[in-house]
Amino acid sequence: IAANRMFHTNCLLRVSSSLRAARCLMPNRHAAPKTVTCSHHCMSAFHKKDTEHRDANFGGPGYRTNKVFSSRSYSTSEAKLNCWNCKQLLDRTPSFFCDSCKAIQPPEEGASYFKILDCDYTFTLDTHKLQKRYLQLQRTLHPDNFSQKSVKEQEYSGSQSALVNKAYKTLLKPLSRGLYMLELEGMHLKEGTDSVADSHFLMELMEINEALEEAQTPEEVNKIGQDTKGKLADLTELIDAALHEGKLDTAKELLTQMKYYANIEEKVKAKLSDFM
Structure with missing residues (x-):
């Protein structure tokens, strides 16, 4: 057991060293702006998205129009929406209910x-605010609230509730959130295509997994969990x-690493349950 602990400690120290080295390569986000290696297009697209999202949320330019975001550039096309029931112009985006007739609206595409x-x-992002908003929406959109409404309203309620669920689950965890942000930029991490993870990094992960398999006590497993x-x-x-x-x-490479560590975290939880 002593030998296993020494082996486990050494491999974690090497992984920690690897991450510290990666941090050293990253620019200081609070320092003066510097030229970055990505294209002007991706930089402008990233800042454009942030600006457009703030405008939509806080009443800035274009607040009264429906901004449909493409998966690649997150650019917008202005298409004013009207309530399907009373035909009044919808003031917010996305609109879950019409301010005039209070009818529930269908999900906004894009x-x-x-x-x-x-x-x-x-x-x-603030996950506490995220959860609060999620619960608020589900209280108003849940299909149980529309059991006495028309078939169309029941259908819209089910669609909106399912979409909010999917959005919440995606944004709640850092890994799925980061992957979704890359998808908005047209970048994807597909299964079996992790060429970015080099052999040295994979070897370190293999050693951590071996240490986890050989752990004999909850304390040893908890130590691996805390390090992870x-x-x-x-x-x-x-x-x-x-x-x-x-x-x-760079974000894509780091998210690949995060995917591996998230997998180890799940294995730690499973291992701890074996001791119960």
């Missing part, structure tokens, strides 16, 4: 999850900085 849940377009949480916190900071600087390729 609306981002950030706009649906009225949260800032940022990797480090620390690595995920480090990666969260690095990914936020990369997205803030518009370095999407």
